[in-house]
Amino acid sequence: MNTISIQSEQSSDGAPRFPQSQNVARTMSSREIADLVGSRHDKVKQSIERLAARIDTNGNPVVALPPVGEYLDGLGRKATEYMVCKRDSYIIVAQLSPEFTARLVDRWQELEEQTIKPAFDIASLNDPKVLLALLTDNVRKVVALEADNSELSKENQELEVKVEQDAPKVAFHDMVVVSHKKYNAAQAAKIIGTGRTRLLQFMRQKGWVTRSNEPYQAKIEAGLLDVKLGTFEHPIDGTIPTCSTLITGKGLTKLEALWRERDADLLA
Numbered sequence: 001m002n003t004i005s006i007q008s009e010q011s012s013d014g015a016p017r018f019p020q021s022q023n024v025a026r027t028m029s030s031r032e033i034a035d036l037v038g039s040r041h042d043k044v045k046q047s048i049e050r051l052a053a054r055i056d057t058n059g060n061p062v063v064a065l066p067p068v069g070e071y072l073d074g075l076g077r078k079a080t081e082y083m084v085c086k087r088d089s090y091i092i093v094a095q096l097s098p099e100f101t102a103r104l105v106d107r108w109q110e111l112e113e114q115t116i117k118p119a120f121d122i123a124s125l126n127d128p129k130v131l132l133a134l135l136t137d138n139v140r141k142v143v144a145l146e147a148d149n150s151e152l153s154k155e156n157q158e159l160e161v162k163v164e165q166d167a168p169k170v171a172f173h174d175m176v177v178v179s180h181k182k183y184n185a186a187q188a189a190k191i192i193g194t195g196r197t198r199l200l201q202f203m204r205q206k207g208w209v210t211r212s213n214e215p216y217q218a219k220i221e222a223g224l225l226d227v228k229l230g231t232f233e234h235p236i237d238g239t240i241p242t243c244s245t246l247i248t249g250k251g252l253t254k255l256e257a258l259w260r261e262r263d264a265d266l267l268a
Helices: 030-037 041-053 086-096 098-116 122-126 128-177 185-192 196-205 217-221 249-267
Strands: 016-018 027-029 068-072 078-085 225-234 238-247
Touching: 027 030, 027 086, 027 098, 030 041, 030 078, 030 086, 030 098, 041 078, 041 086, 078 086, 086 098, 185 196, 185 238, 185 249, 196 249, 217 225, 238 249
Parallel strands: 016 068
Antiparallel strands: 027 078, 068 078, 225 238
């Protein structure tokens, strides 16, 4: 909120009017009050006018009718607003929405801090000490900015390396998990990059399958494995039931990750 000396003009109703770009020191516009309490601007103006017309026990208006300022509305038309002093703004908000008093206090604090903040004196640039201090401060800011940029560049490089390293894993995941296909041990071993016998041995070590290479129920319920039941005709014993272990896309992704960890441990 600017605190500058201004020239006002008398309107037909006797109230001074101020240009849009100027404001009265230590005042708050009725539009700001409307925004603070979440009310329509015209309703706030009506409340101000009613309070100004009301007389208290001492025979004085409850609030003074504030000076009028002009602004352009959303359609570019001239409109008016009241420029309310601090004391009267509390009365108005108490009348409109008492629960917003704390918000009004915070807004006044912001305005007053802006008012007391000293403006930069352009004439001080003639002082070499001031110029040196400004230059030193700017150099410090530039150095800090360059350090931040360097750190950000390093993080970006590390991220690019990680993305490149993870690309095969991501491609494998997308290829396998999205597919609803199920794989037998030989197919899974080929995809992972090993042999069927070695993979089944690894799955037994990890507790995925039994000694007869049948899947444990817990792995089936977890969606990692499945079974394919069938039969074959034995020349002597006749029809023999069979149970083949199948590996789901989810299970193959998990197995591939475990296999990579195994390779890393072997290389360590």
